Amino acid sequence: MTEATRTSAATLHDVAREAGVSLATASRSINGSTRKVNEELRQRVLLAADKLGYVANQSAQAIAKGSASTVALVVSDIADPYFSTMASGVIRGAEEARLLVTMAMTERSAERELELVRALRGGRPRVLVLTGSRFAGTELEASLVKELTAYEETGGTVVIVSQRSLPFDTVQIDNLAGARDLARALVDQGYRRFAAFTGVSSLLTSSDRLQGFRDGLGEFGLALDDDRVYRTDFTRDGGIAAVDAMLDDGIDDIDCVFAVNDVMAIGALSRLRDRGVSVPDDIAIAGFDDIDTARDVTPALTTVRLPLADVGAEAIHLALTADQRTSVATVTIGGDVVLRASTPRRA
Amino acid sequence: MTEATRTSAATLHDVAREAGVSLATASRSINGSTRKVNEELRQRVLLAADKLGYVANQSAQAIAKGSASTVALVVSDIADPYFSTMASGVIRGAEEARLLVTMAMTERSAERELELVRALRGGRPRVLVLTGSRFAGTELEASLVKELTAYEETGGTVVIVSQRSLPFDTVQIDNLAGARDLARALVDQGYRRFAAFTGVSSLLTSSDRLQGFRDGLGEFGLALDDDRVYRTDFTRDGGIAAVDAMLDDGIDDIDCVFAVNDVMAIGALSRLRDRGVSVPDDIAIAGFDDIDTARDVTPALTTVRLPLADVGAEAIHLALTADQRTSVATVTIGGDVVLRASTPRRA
DNA sequence: CTGTTAGCGCCTTCAT
DNA sequence: ATGAAGGCGCTAACAG
Numbered sequence: 001m002t003e004a005t006r007t008s009a010a011t012l013h014d015v016a017r018e019a020g021v022s023l024a025t026a027s028r029s030i031n032g033s034t035r036k037v038n039e040e041l042r043q044r045v046l047l048a049a050d051k052l053g054y055v056a057n058q059s060a061q062a063i064a065k066g067s068a069s070t071v072a073l074v075v076s077d078i079a080d081p082y083f084s085t086m087a088s089g090v091i092r093g094a095e096e097a098r099l100l101v102t103m104a105m106t107e108r109s110a111e112r113e114l115e116l117v118r119a120l121r122g123g124r125p126r127v128l129v130l131t132g133s134r135f136a137g138t139e140l141e142a143s144l145v146k147e148l149t150a151y152e153e154t155g156g157t158v159v160i161v162s163q164r165s166l167p168f169d170t171v172q173i174d175n176l177a178g179a180r181d182l183a184r185a186l187v188d189q190g191y192r193r194f195a196a197f198t199g200v201s202s203l204l205t206s207s208d209r210l211q212g213f214r215d216g217l218g219e220f221g222l223a224l225d226d227d228r229v230y231r232t233d234f235t236r237d238g239g240i241a242a243v244d245a246m247l248d249d250g251i252d253d254i255d256c257v258f259a260v261n262d263v264m265a266i267g268a269l270s271r272l273r274d275r276g277v278s279v280p281d282d283i284a285i286a287g288f289d290d291i292d293t294a295r296d297v298t299p300a301l302t303t304v305r306l307p308l309a310d311v312g313a314e315a316i317h318l319a320l321t322a323d324q325r326t327s328v329a330t331v332t333i334g335g336d337v338v339l340r341a342s343t344p345r346r347a
Numbered sequence: 348m349t350e351a352t353r354t355s356a357a358t359l360h361d362v363a364r365e366a367g368v369s370l371a372t373a374s375r376s377i378n379g380s381t382r383k384v385n386e387e388l389r390q391r392v393l394l395a396a397d398k399l400g401y402v403a404n405q406s407a408q409a410i411a412k413g414s415a416s417t418v419a420l421v422v423s424d425i426a427d428p429y430f431s432t433m434a435s436g437v438i439r440g441a442e443e444a445r446l447l448v449t450m451a452m453t454e455r456s457a458e459r460e461l462e463l464v465r466a467l468r469g470g471r472p473r474v475l476v477l478t479g480s481r482f483a484g485t486e487l488e489a490s491l492v493k494e495l496t497a498y499e500e501t502g503g504t505v506v507i508v509s510q511r512s513l514p515f516d517t518v519q520i521d522n523l524a525g526a527r528d529l530a531r532a533l534v535d536q537g538y539r540r541f542a543a544f545t546g547v548s549s550l551l552t553s554s555d556r557l558q559g560f561r562d563g564l565g566e567f568g569l570a571l572d573d574d575r576v577y578r579t580d581f582t583r584d585g586g587i588a589a590v591d592a593m594l595d596d597g598i599d600d601i602d603c604v605f606a607v608n609d610v611m612a613i614g615a616l617s618r619l620r621d622r623g624v625s626v627p628d629d630i631a632i633a634g635f636d637d638i639d640t641a642r643d644v645t646p647a648l649t650t651v652r653l654p655l656a657d658v659g660a661e662a663i664h665l666a667l668t669a670d671q672r673t674s675v676a677t678v679t680i681g682g683d684v685v686l687r688a689s690t691p692r693r694a
Numbered sequence: 695c696t697g698t699t700a701g702c703g704c705c706t707t708c709a710t
Numbered sequence: 711a712t713g714a715a716g717g718c719g720c721t722a723a724c725a726g
Contacts, residue, residue: 008413009471009501011719022697027721038695053497058469059409060719063702066355068406070449078438079656084431091425091452100466102417102449105438119447122405124356150400154356236639266643273645292583296613298620298645309426358703369713374705385711407703410718 010052018048031056058100062124067155071316072120073103074113076132080235080263081291082308086131086161089312097320099126106132108234110140117147124156127319131161131312133205157319161311162205169322170330171315175205175288176212178304178335182258182286183216185337186302190346191256191284194224197242197268198260199234206234209260209288228254232264239267247275251283256343262287262294262303269297269342284343290335299341306335357399366395378403405447409471414502418663419467420450421460423479427582427610428638429655433478433508436659444667446473453479455581457487464494471503474666478508478659480552504666508658509552516669517677518662522552522635523559525651525682529605529633530563532684533649537693538603538631541571544589544615545607546581553581556607556635575601579611586614594622598630603690609634609641609650616644616689631690637682646688653682 016026021041028037029045037045048054062068071094075083087103094101102123106113113134120128128151134141148158148168158168162175186194196213199206214224230245232238239259246257259265265287272279279285280299287294290305311333318331363373368388375384376392384392395401409415418441422430434450441448449470453460460481467475475498481488495505495515505515509522533541543560546553561571577592579585586606593604606612612634619626626632627646634641637652658680665678 007500009468012721013719023720024698024722025696028696031721033722036695041696053494055465055468057410057471057719059406059415059471060702061721062406063404063410063704064719064721066702077435078425079428079432079435081426081428081431084428084434085426087431087450088424088426088452091450095452100449100451100470102447103434103438104447105435105442118402121356122402123447124404124406147400153354270643293640293643296617296640296644359705360703370704371706371713372711375712378705380705383711388712404703407718408705410720411703411705413718 010054014052015049015054019045067124067126069099070125071099071101071127072125073101073129074116076106076108078105082289085308086312089309093313093316110135114144121151127157129159129315133203134163135202136204157322159315159319161315169318169328171311172330172332174332174334175208179209179212180216181337182304183213186256187220189343193253193255195228195254196258197230197264206260213258236263236267239264240271243268243271256284259287262289262291265301280342280344286343302340302343303338304335305338357401361399362396362401366392414471414473416446417472418446418448418474419472420448420476421463423453423455425452429636432655433659436656440660440663457482461491468498474504476506476662480550481510482549483551504669506662506666508662516665516675518658519677519679521679521681522555526556526559527563528684529651530560533603534567536690540600540602542575542601543605544577544611553607560605583610583614586611587618590615590618603631606634609636609638612648613644627689627691633690649687649690650685651682652685
C-alpha cells in the first residue's frame with residue numbers, strides 16, 4: 001500500500017525474452033514436459049525466472065490445461081476440531097500431490113453446501129472433497145448429487161467423507177462398528193442403563209452411531225429406551241441442552257451416557273459439573289471422535305478414537321487414484337475404543 | 348468414476364449459442380458490467396445458463412481480469428484451535444466479499460512459509476493473509492518481505508496477523524497489554540512468585556507476551572527470574588516438556604505459572620496432574636488465547652480472551668479497504684483477562 | 695531440440 | 711443496446 005509502482009507480475013513471455021529463448025522453451029524449462037530441453041538453455045531460463053521473480057500464473061495454466069491444480073474442500077465449520085483435524089490431513093495429502101486447497105464452510109446449512117459446491121466448481125478443481133454428514137433423502141441431497149455428477153462428467157473427482165451410499169468415492173468412517181465396540185466396552189465396564197445424546201435423526205453420522213451403540217447393547221440383551229435418547233444439536237451447546245433435558249427426566253435409572261460426539265460430550269460434562277452432578281460418580285459419560293480435548297478434560301473422556309487426519313489424507317489419495325479404477329471405491333476407516341476416567345469400571 | 352461420458356463443462360460460448368446472443372451479451376448478462384442489457388435477453392441468457400448448468404470458469408475470469416477472486420491464507424497448523432478459529436473468521440469475511448479462500452499450512456517452518464507464499468502468489472489472489480508468528484530478524488524474514496513486496500507491487504494486498512513492524516497492513520494482537528493485564532490480575536489474586544513457559548525468544552508472539560507479563564509484575568516491584576522461564580515449543584507437548592523441566596528445578600518457590608498460550612497451559616495442566624502436582628492447590632496456572640478447551644479443562648483455565656474469529660475477519664476487512672488508504676494500516680485488537688478456577692484468590 | 699502458432703474461457707474496448 | 715475481435719498467460723500440437 002505504499003506508493004509502489006504498480007507493475008504487473010512477470011510473465012513467461014518476459015522470462016523467455018530475458019533468457020533469449022522462445023516461449024515454448026521457457027515453458028518446458030520451468031514446468032517440465034515430456035520434451036527435453038538443452039541443459040544450458042534450461043539454466044538460463046531458470047536464472048531469468050529467478051531474476052524476474054517469476055511465478056507461473058496458475059489461472060493461465062489451469063485454463064490451458066483444462067483444470068486447476070487444486071482441491072476444493074467443503075467443511076461444516078473449520079473451527080470445530082473434528083473438521084480442522086480432517087482438513088489438516090486433506091491439506092497435507094494435497095500438498096504431496098502439489099495441489100493447493102480451496103476451502104469453504106457450510107456452517108451446517110444444506111442450502112449453503114449446494115451453493116458452495118457450485119461456486120467451487122467454478123474453480124475447476126481436480127478434486128472436490130465433501131466432509132460432514134448430510135441430511136439423507138432430502139430434495140437438496142438430490143440437487144447436490146446432480147451437481148456433483150455434472151462435476152464428475154467434466155473430469156473432476158468427488159470424494160465424500162463419512163456419508164455412505166452416495167454414488168461417489170467415499171471414505172467411510174465405520175460409525176456402526178465403533179459405536180458397537182464402545183457399547184461392548186461400556187457393558188464390560190459394568191454399565192447397564194444408558195442414555196444417549198444425538199443429533200437429529202436424518203444426520204447419518206449421528207443415527208449410525210446410535211444404531212451401532214444399540215446393536216452393541218443388544219448383544220447383551222440390553223436396550224436403549226427411546227425416551228432416553230435426547231436429540232439436540234451436534235455441538236457443545238447441544239450437549240448442554242441434552243443434559244438439561246435429561247436432568248429434568250431424572251437420572252436415577254441411568255448409569256452412563258453415550259454422546260454421539262466428543263464435542264457434545266464435553267459440553268455435557270461441563271453442564272453436569274455446573275449442575276452438581278458428579279462424573280463419573282453420579283453418572284458416567286462417553287463420546288466419539290477422540291478430539292484432542294477429550295484427554296484434557298476431567299475426568300478424561302472415554303471415546304472412540306478416529307484417525308481424522310488420516311481420513312482427510314485418504315480422501316485425497318482415493319481421488320488421485322480414481323483414474324486407475326472403473327467404478328467408485330469406498331475405503332472404510334474404523335475407530336478404537338479408548339477407555340478413560342469418565343467411565344471407570346463399576347463395582 | 349463411472350463410465351460417464353466425459354464432456355467438458357459448459358462455456359459462456361455454449362450459453363450464448365443456446366440463448367441466441369453474442370458472447371458479449373451473455374457475459375454482461377451473467378456477470379453484470381457497467382453496460383446495460385435488455386431485460387428480456389438477460390432472462391433468456393440466465394435461463395440458458397441454468398439449463399446448461401453453466402458455472403463461470405474462475406480461472407478464465409481471473410486471467411481476463413488480472414487477478415483471481417480469492418484470498419490466500421497461510422496458517423501454521425489448521426488443526427491448532429488458535430488458527431482454525433482465526434481461519435473461520437477469514438473465511439467468513441472473505442465470503443461476504445464473495446471471495447474464496449485458498450489455504451496452506453507451514454507446519455511452523457519458516458522455509459515452508461516462504462515456499463508457500465510463492466506458490467500462493469501463483470494463484471494471483473486479491474489478498475494474502477499471513478497468520479502465525481514469524482522469527483524476527485532472520486534472513487528468511489528478509490526474503491519473505493521481498494516476496495510480499497513483489498506481490499503487492501503486482502496489485503495484491505498483504506495482511507499480516509499478529510506480527511508487528513513489517514511494512515504491510517497488520518492486525519496486531521495486543522499481546523503486551525494482555526499479558527500485562529493478566530499479570531496485574533494474578534498479583535491481585537495474591538500470587539507473587541512466578542514461572543513462565545514460553546516458545547523460543549525469536550517468536551514475537553511469545554516474547555511479547557513474556558515481556559508484557561514482566562511489565563505487569565514490574566508495576567508491583569515483582570520480577571520473573573530468568574531461571575524460571577522455560578523455553579520449549581509453542582505446543583501442547585511444549586507445555587509438557589516445560590513442566591518436566593520445572594519440576595526438576597523444584598516448585599517450592601513458585602506459586603503460579605504463566606504459559607504464553609493455552610495449548611501449552613493445557614499440556615502443562617495434564618502433565619502436572621500426571622505427576623501428582625495439584626492445580627491450583629500446589630501451583631496455579633494461567634494461559635493466553637482462550638481457546639474453547641480452556642473452559643472445559645479442570646480446573647478451568649485462567650487466560651486472556653482473544654476474539655480470534657474477529658481477528659480473521661478484520662484481516663479481510665483491512666485488505667479490502669486498502670485502496671482507500673495511501674499508507675499501511677494497523678488495527679490493534681486487545682484481549683480480556685478471564686479469571687477461572689486455575690488461579691483462585693489466594694489466602 | 696527449439697520455435698511458431700493456435701487455442702483454453704472470459705472480459706472489454708471498439709464499432710455498429 | 712448489441713456484436714465482433716483482440717488479448718490475458720500459458721500449454722501443446724506442429725513445424726523446422
